[in-house]
Amino acid sequence: MAAAAALPDPAVFHFVAIKPTHYDDDGYPIQWVRSAIPSNTLACLNGLAEDVRRRNVLGPDVDFRIHTYDETNRRVRPEQIIAMIRRDGGRAMIGLVGVQSNQFPRAVDLARPFLAVGLQVCIGGFHVSGCIAMLPELPADIRAAQAMGISLFAGEAEDKRLDEVVRDAWAGRLKPLYNYMDDLPSLQGEPAAILPREHVRRTSGSLSSIDLGRGCPYQCSFCTIINVQGRKSRFRSADDLERVVRDNYAQGIGRFFITDDNFARNKHWEELLDRLIAIREGEGLNIGFTIQVDTLCHKIPNFIEKAARAGVRRVFIGLENINPDNLLAANKRQNKITEYRVMLQKWRAHGALTYAGYIIGFPGDTKESIKRDVEIIKRELPLDILEFFFLTPLPGSEDHKLASARGDWMDGDMNKYDLNHRVAHHPKMSDKEWEEAYKTAWETYYTPEHIRTILQRTAANKLGRLSTTLTTILWFTLAYSYEGVHPLEAGAFRLKFRSDRRFGLPRESPLLFYPKYVGGTAVKLVQYLSLYLKTKAMVKQIARSPQRYDYTDLAIAPPRDDEFEALDLYHETNGGEGALARKRRDDEIRDKAAAPVPVSIARAS
Template sequence: MDAGDFHFVMIKPTHYDDDGYPIQWLRSAIPSNTLASLNGLAEAARARKALGDDVRIHLSTYDETNRRIRPEKIAAEIRRKGGKALIALVGVQSNQFPRAVDLARRFMAQGLQTAVGGFHVSGCISMLDEMPEEMVRLQQEGVVYFAGEAEDRRLDMVFRDAWNGELKPLYNFMADLPSLEGEPTPILPSKHIQFTAGSHSSFDLGRGCPYQCSFCTIINVQGRKSRFRSADDLERIIRENYAQGIDRFFITDDNFARNREWEPLFDRLIDLREKEKFDIKFIIQVDTLCHRIENFIEKATRAGVTRVFIGLENINPDNLLAAKKRQNKITEYREMLQKWRSHGATTYAGYIIGFPGDTKESVLRDVEIIKKELPLDLLEFFYLTPLPGSEDHKVLLSKGAWMDPDLNKYDLNHRVTHHPKMSDRDWEEAYRYAWESYYSDDHIETVLRRAAAHKKGRPGNKLFLMMWFRLMVQCEGVHPLEGGYFRLKFRKDRRSGLPVEHPLAFYPRYFWEIAAKHWAYVSSTWRVYRIYKKVKASPDRKAYTDIAIAPMTEASEQDLAMIRETRGGTEAVAKGVRNAALKKAGKDRAKAAASV
């Protein structure tokens, strides 16, 4: 193989706002897990000299949520240094595909080989009989697709093909999902962490999910058979990141509670924290039955889990059944949330609006029930969205149902189809009012009072998080999960097909937006901060209680509106009573037989 230089440029694209500008921040929230994973794999390929002893491999990473991407400038830098290059647009979700297309075309125009991978490509190839038209067009222009995962040294193959100018139109590994154990550490250079909210990074310890939720793409992209990293892998990830000042982590596994090795993993983190005094903290995602796993919550919080995201999805059992989310039992919600609360963890939950049984009235009723009866800290609302790669998308496509052709809107924050019961307007209003209701001043005060009543409640942390969620939705018009600090806009980066605005139109409006948003930030935060000070100063704050945090008897549990207001709720209770009676009868028979 000839000597020379090979440049591998990894870019995690953002997506466009409603005006066609990339959603970008001076500081974004959490670094991309996909970018960290691929960078780790590329570092390993470079270390083992995947292109031979005489080829120098250069790696560059860009997260567009906090760094402007200028293809022409990147291309000029590659030409200045000399050598061959591959541009990889990585982790591309459906809502990011239009932005990825625009970037890919600009890189191709510079004569650079370009590849696109991520959930949109993998999901479409996994679930659809034919590649969507927008993907076909881009492939015909010369862009390469990568479907599946890049572990098991698959980057070596791609590097060799790119070096030789022999890239295939499609690298399809969807039928061969690799093991994760012993794979290279997901890691980003520390210089990129400065563009995020703090010393945060993310990684996964497992992929795949055994459940069958119809709205989910994970089961069709990462498979239903779970694959895991080992405790040794975990320790290596922590040590290598900790060495460069990263001590806060988001473990991105869709459901950490289903990781069969959860206990050895938590034990290793407990050792690092308690024996070696590592100051490390984690966010994890779990299901609604995690509290039934003996010692799971206790060990999670000892291991440093301070925030936990729970796939609540809905409190109507009929809706959950329709979405094939049979594992969620609403009769378990309060007990599970109370247990996390008792151990000092902040609880998040996702809530989907737009299930077939929803109406505008039922959605708003259910939000009020949650506010009153569940000891939940933060609630994130999502439109039920037929994401490419999900069963819902495949079914609607087969029926010829209308779905918005603009993939940029498939961010769970826009309505992209019609509802069987609600008008488009009612659905959109239900979504908007749900956010406004949950993050009202009154409910923020309730959450702060619940936190202040508990010795591990951390009301100041709750205040910060709730205001973050409220301000991202109200002031920035984005979902909190894609929020950040100080919105950046660049006049010439507008979406293709939209005109570049005149400077006299763009800049005055942009500066006015900055001023108006920050005034709203300050005024809203000051108002809620006074509520926080009042709660903190209350002499009887430890005595506060309400339905959500108070212990309840079995009889009073059945009287909750969450149970009474839905047919599925009353049936769930009745089923639970029957099962308990059958279990008791079985024990009684066993005792009687033993005595004989």
């Protein structure tokens, strides 16, 4: 590891935490004036660093300075950071935090200029942790980063583990690897995850984040969380939650994304929601939440009711597929398609905007079956937003581990592992067919006709939020159709800088770059405006219709007696008939168990 640069005033230490973005297909960092989702890792590291400063880990005479950057909404210029460190004096550590596989190439490129002047760099996040957890040896890209002098951090930095890294950096002796994968810490009582207000204002809706639990008990083969955060869940307390909410609210932030992969499986959910209800209803704090849940959350008594009272207005649901055979192939046995309609209708009844993730490329998929399944969802499930992902062997997942062991082809460019690019081959579809199927899925769901249907469903619901639904649909439609990025990594107004192009790619001539960037932006703005005006006119028409609250369709209609016989959901997909048979069998067993014991038998016993 390179020694720390010889700088004046050694009583200053700069902790620079950068959450990197990743490159677009032309090699430019994906950046926005405002991004969609805040970085919870950056918020956690900022909170932990604040705790390091409060406790004077480097001694009472050291001025511990924290600098945080989220590259999705703020340009990171290493030369300016280096100049700041030299101007202010002291020593420094550059931390590339929360680095996912698709962000690893960008993280390494950001490290280059810091390493060149002798500053210490450490990279942590899911890519490093997942590879260490699942592979017998480190892949070439991580080994190359180590050879450059980059230190690696695997695992989580709570339980004062950041102290060790900071002390080593202060001494100029960062270790090549900090590996905590075998010792995941408790979260209770840990410092609150918080970012300065100026950071949060760079996200859409001034949204901050909280993680109340880590780990997941399920065994989905495509998932990295179970192998990085563990299968035994760990939780924060209600006091921790209240502290995060109040600290953020004090700086004017009242909207939060709870980043837990499945909040419904947090065994303390009721205590946590009760605390939020007390804050909202007892004190009148205007707070709102977005959560992620599974498809069986509605079966937990009072869960949805209390979530609504606590301020949950947006819900991400891991639907993943409507073909039970595909779900079984991915070890996602917990999803029951026979529960999808009831679950979605219940969230709708409580005014929540529902999002669902849908994976394209399971072994049983074909181009035709994917289009058919999307049409079934449109017709029969009361879902607002559907987001599509390529089935991707992410490093850290069981799928990636097995594919590596078999020697299957996987794209060597980690930048493409964003779930929006195909990086493997499919057993049935050609590469072209798979890519076309992914494109077709987006185009099939977000048609003008179905956008009108979603808006009509929202308008017919007295708790529906028509304006919010409109802006969300526009966000998803514009991101994929015009920006060419997945909506979850989209933002408002794309930024591009000619000098920030990916390492190894030539810098474009200003005579080509600026006309293309400015002209392309102008064309997109016209397209945005055109779509906005059309949908806005549609919303006005729907809102003013005398029959607004009379609208109904198959998806939002109350359950029918012949529902299981009539719906294509159970009869057009492979495995649907089997799922229906299992439900009927389970219902019969439950009904028999609940049946009253005949009097004669009861007396005899």
